[in-house]
Amino acid sequence: MSKAAEIDIASVSKIYGSTTAVHSISLKIPAGSYCCFLGPSGCGKTSTLRMIAGHESISSGDIRLGNTVVTDFPPAKRGTAMMFQSYALFPHLDLVDNVAFSLKMKGIERDERRAKALEMLKLMQMEAYSTRRPAQLSGGQQQRVALARALITDPEALLLDEPLSALDPFLKIRMRAELKKLQKTLGITFVHVTHSQEEAMALADLIVIMNNGRIEQAAKPRTVFEKPATAFVARFMGDHNVLSGRITAIGDGIVTLQVPEGQTFAVRDIAQEVGKPIDIGIRTDRVRLEPASERSLGLQGVVSNVEYRGASVRITVIGAGSDDFTVILSDADYFRKPVSVGEAVSLSWALEDVIPLGRLSA
Numbered sequence: 001m002s003k004a005a006e007i008d009i010a011s012v013s014k015i016y017g018s019t020t021a022v023h024s025i026s027l028k029i030p031a032g033s034y035c036c037f038l039g040p041s042g043c044g045k046t047s048t049l050r051m052i053a054g055h056e057s058i059s060s061g062d063i064r065l066g067n068t069v070v071t072d073f074p075p076a077k078r079g080t081a082m083m084f085q086s087y088a089l090f091p092h093l094d095l096v097d098n099v100a101f102s103l104k105m106k107g108i109e110r111d112e113r114r115a116k117a118l119e120m121l122k123l124m125q126m127e128a129y130s131t132r133r134p135a136q137l138s139g140g141q142q143q144r145v146a147l148a149r150a151l152i153t154d155p156e157a158l159l160l161d162e163p164l165s166a167l168d169p170f171l172k173i174r175m176r177a178e179l180k181k182l183q184k185t186l187g188i189t190f191v192h193v194t195h196s197q198e199e200a201m202a203l204a205d206l207i208v209i210m211n212n213g214r215i216e217q218a219a220k221p222r223t224v225f226e227k228p229a230t231a232f233v234a235r236f237m238g239d240h241n242v243l244s245g246r247i248t249a250i251g252d253g254i255v256t257l258q259v260p261e262g263q264t265f266a267v268r269d270i271a272q273e274v275g276k277p278i279d280i281g282i283r284t285d286r287v288r289l290e291p292a293s294e295r296s297l298g299l300q301g302v303v304s305n306v307e308y309r310g311a312s313v314r315i316t317v318i319g320a321g322s323d324d325f326t327v328i329l330s331d332a333d334y335f336r337k338p339v340s341v342g343e344a345v346s347l348s349w350a351l352e353d354v355i356p357l358g359r360l361s362a
């Protein structure tokens with residue numbers, strides 16, 4: 001296998017007619033890393049992947065693979081390989097010919113390309129099926145063949161567009177583990193586009209969260225979860241409450257924040273101006289919840305829903321800075337002091353659990 005290459009995306013934009021799908025993004029994907037592009041539909045992740053692959057022209061900016069600027073190179077000359085969502089296998093060819101196809105296009109003679117194709121099928125544990133056609137395979141097997149076909153060109157980077165979306169939930173989890181293992185075995189750079197937060201968290205060394213054609217955050221999964229950079233990231237990754245408020249007082253390193261309902265609570269000194277609007281995030285599992293009393297500190301609200309989930313209980317509270325302030329308690333904590341729908345509660349948390357969230361400038 002060839003060596004891995006860093007992918008350097010420098011001020012890259014994609015404009016389709018009057019739509020700017022990607023707004024001058026810059027990102028370095030380290031050589032040999034597993035990178036996941038994550039974001040809602042239409043955020044520009046597939047356009048970015050296709051520009052890396054050379055299947056889409058770059059409207060402005062440059063892409064470098066290792067030391068080579070590949071911006072104007074055709075796909076086959078870039079050192080990348082792409083695996084498509086639908087696998088795009090040829091139905092009339094057997095697996096060996098499917099996998100060997102790109103070598104045939106390069107003019108490599110039959111015996112050599114078939115031997116290489118068998119080697120790739122072996123790598124994917126599919127050599128026993130080599131004379132079958134794609135329709136005679138399960139979804140997971142077809143995916144392995146598509147991987148073998150992409151890897152036969154010895155790419156420095158493998159690009160995967162929603163590779164798991166056609167699989168059922170059980171197979172998805174199994175193939176996810178296989179993809180990760182394959183990436184570690186080959187050591188090449190993987191760039192994987194997905195809608196699924198869970199998939200990105202499970203696979204990536206680097207998660208790139210896109211929204212409206214821009215990168216909101218590019219970081220390790222744990223950083224994205226523990227320190228979401230923006231309100232969008234905190235909401236999109238889930239398991240965070242996002243509160244918007246205004247600063248009403250500053251003193252001793254503590255800021256008082258007022259939420260729309262008029263209630264206030266303390267936050268570490270996160271900004272310097274009274275009156276300034278600010279978003280903060282609080283993890284749903286870091287909130288303490290108690291029946292409200294006159295002495296209660298923190299935000300007050302009313303329980304609107306209680307959902308038992310086995311090991312945990314999910315409680316939704318209204319009137320506390322957000323329409324659906326969510327608290328996740330362990331089953332033990334909940335049943336020690338259960339609350340019910342309609343009950344007034346107070347919500348509190350440690351100062352260090354308040355995450356200041358930035359806003360992207362447009």
Ligand SMILES: Nc1ncnc2c1ncn2[C@@H]1O[C@H](COP(=O)(O)OP(=O)(O)OP(=O)(O)O)[C@@H](O)[C@H]1O
Nearest residue numbers: 016019021039040041042043044045046047048195
């Ligand atoms: N060929 C095209 N012509 C015109 N507009 C396009 C074209 N391809 C994509 N777009 C637009 O560019 C934006 C980004 O699309 P893109 O496919 O990159 O998003 P995505 O995040 O991959 O979405 P999805 O998850 O739905 O595939 C969207 O608004 C889309 O409608």
